[in-house]
Structure formats: structure tokens, C-alpha cells
Amino acid sequence: MPEISVDVHISRSVNEVYDFLADARNLELWFSGVASVAESAEPAGPGVAHVYRFPGRHRDQLLQCVAYVPGEHLVFRGDRMWNPLGAQTPFYSFTLSPRRRGTLLRLTVQCRLAGALMLLAPIVAMAWRRDLPRDARRLGERLGAPHCHVIAAPRRIRTPVPALAPAVIPAATPPPLAPSVPQVHPEPQPEPRPASVPAAKERASRPAA
Template sequence: MPSVSANVFVPRTTAEVFDFLADARNLALWSSGVASVDPAYVAPGADARYRYRFPGRHRTHQLVCSDFQPCRRIAFRGQRMWGPLGSQVPVYGFDLFPHADGTLVRLSVNSRLTAALALLAPVVAMAWRRDLPTDGSKFCELLGGVLPAATATVTAVQPAALAPAPAALAPAAATPSPSPVQSAAAAPGGAPVPSGVPNGFDYAH
């Protein structure tokens, strides 16, 4: 199972950052693993379910909030997707750590691969190792943060065969459209969608 992570620092409180991440619709603004998310508002929380489209897939899949620890950690698990070589289940995780006058955020992606697709785990990991720093940069642009010099790192690969802050927030009418970023498993990209984030911290519309 490829597991890749990268760290970013944003000069915002953990509450603000968590509120932003808790609304899965915001993922489409910066994550290359989420092409779009249904604009319907879903109350953030454990087991919250969204309809989203994985890059390279024409039909929508379900995205579930699999871990919800306010101001500490949140994770979203994508629906199992099948292909000629096997299946994959993407998991997007975010760990928050209060640091100095802001928050250190660890962005991580885990791809659960099965059958012959698991043999491509090193390739999938390499693609995410390339793409995650770009995602981190987009995340920082939205929240006014800084991407550390260190790039994304692969923390595990187990093939089956071997067992400063912005002066002001963007106007409500602004709808940024990040450019697509390709990965080995699919062709990730991002697209802005409406959002309803608590505390007025809303970048998705």
C-alpha cells in the first residue's frame, strides 16, 4: 500500500484549518486526487458522505469521512474503484499540529491496491511523491502558508506480490480553477465548488 506524505505550514489556527479541511468540497480546489465534489452541503463529521469524481473516472463515487478528530486529524476514504488490473481505494489524511503562530499540516495519501494493480505500487507511490508537493503548494496558496523545502516522502510501499497569511480572503465571486495534475493511477485535477465552512472560513465560493 503506497503511503506518501508532505508537510506544510499555514499561519492560521488549527480551528480555521480544520474547518477548511472538514468540508470535503474544498478538496477539489487543490487536491489532484479529487476532480470534483457534489456542491450540495453536507454537515462535517464522522461518516459524512459526499459524491465526488476521481480523476480519470466518468461516473461519481462516494467519499466518506473516515476519521474526524476536531483540530487534530481528518481523513476521507474514497469508494473502491475497479479496473482491468484490480481495485484501488484512495485515502486522504490530514494531521494538524499547533506550531508557533500557525499550524503545521501533514498531508498524506494512501492507495489501497489489489490484484495485479498492487504490482504497480512503486509507480503509484512515485506519482504521488511527484504530485503531492504540487498539491501542498496549492493548499498553501489558498491558506497563505509555506511549503517546507523537504518534498513529499514515501513512508510505505507494499506490493501484493511481496505481501505569511493573505491580506484578505478571495471575493465571494471568485472561483479559482487549479490546473490538472497527472498521477500514475489516474489523471487527477481540481475544480472549485461551492462550500459552507463554519466561522466564515470559506474558499469554495
């Protein structure tokens, strides 16, 4: 999900800047992420939805306020938009804090990408890096503060990195054991008997003299 932010100092009070941003109809006057917003009698506030068109799209979408803290924070979420490559859902966030001579405003754009569009995340981030400083200066002009100062270049780029499954290293398999062969001890063989010696012939008894 690419996320790009830029900080800008505007020499107007926090309330003036916030009231201008909270009226979604003013977005088309300065913000490159909104081409047009239909007229609506609904007051600004959480959950309020406006019909708008995203640049380059010919169908109406809904732009809903999903966060609303008066004088501090404001977030608009656009409808999920589909195309042959996937889908994207834009978020536009504005965070304000008072300063001695005006207001410090942080503009943040987030795009949730799905499908093959995730591969184009670096290009989407590059486009917002180019456009956000221009948008901040146009906002200052609309508020009567043409010399607003962009404090920091667009930063906080986040691009989705597909999570790689950890490689599974098979455990070393011990070599198969040779089947145990029972040792057969030969039975002791009797010692061979010596060849029998033929018995001495009995001497013939001599006759007595």
C-alpha cells in the same frame, strides 16, 4: 499499499486550516486526488459521505469521512474503484498541530491496491511524490498564505511486497537400513572318525612240539 506523506507549515491558525479541510467541497480547489465534489448540505463530521469524481474517472464515487477529531485529525476514504488490472481504494489523511506562527499540516495519501495493480505500486507512489508538494502549496494559496513552506519532501513510501512462504527444507533422511538377516550359526559337526584299521589276524596257534 503505497503511502506518501509530506509536512507543510501554513501561516494560519489550526482552526482555520481544519475548517477548510473538513469541508469536502473545498478539496477540488486544491487537491489533485479529487476532480470534483457535488454540493451537499450535510455538515462535516464522521460518517458523512459526499459524491465526488476521482481524476480520470467518469463515474461518480462516494467520498466518506471515516475519522474526525476537530482541530487535530481528518481522514476521507474513497470508494473502491475497479479496472481490468484490479482495484484501488484511496485514503486522504490530514493531521494538524499548532505552531507558534501557524499550523504544521501533514498530508498523507494511501492507496490500497488489489490484483495486478500491486505491480504498479512504485508508479503510484512516484506520482504522489510529485503531486503532494504542489497540492500543499495550492492549499496555502487558497488559505491566503502563498508562502507556505514544505518542510519535508514526500516520504514514508511503502510498497507491497508479496510474502514468500518460507522454504521448507526436508529433513535429512537416514539411509535405509539393510534388512537384518539373522545370523545362522552352523551346528558343530562331529569330527570325522579315522578310517578303521582292520583288526590283526589272529595268529594261528602253533601246534605244541
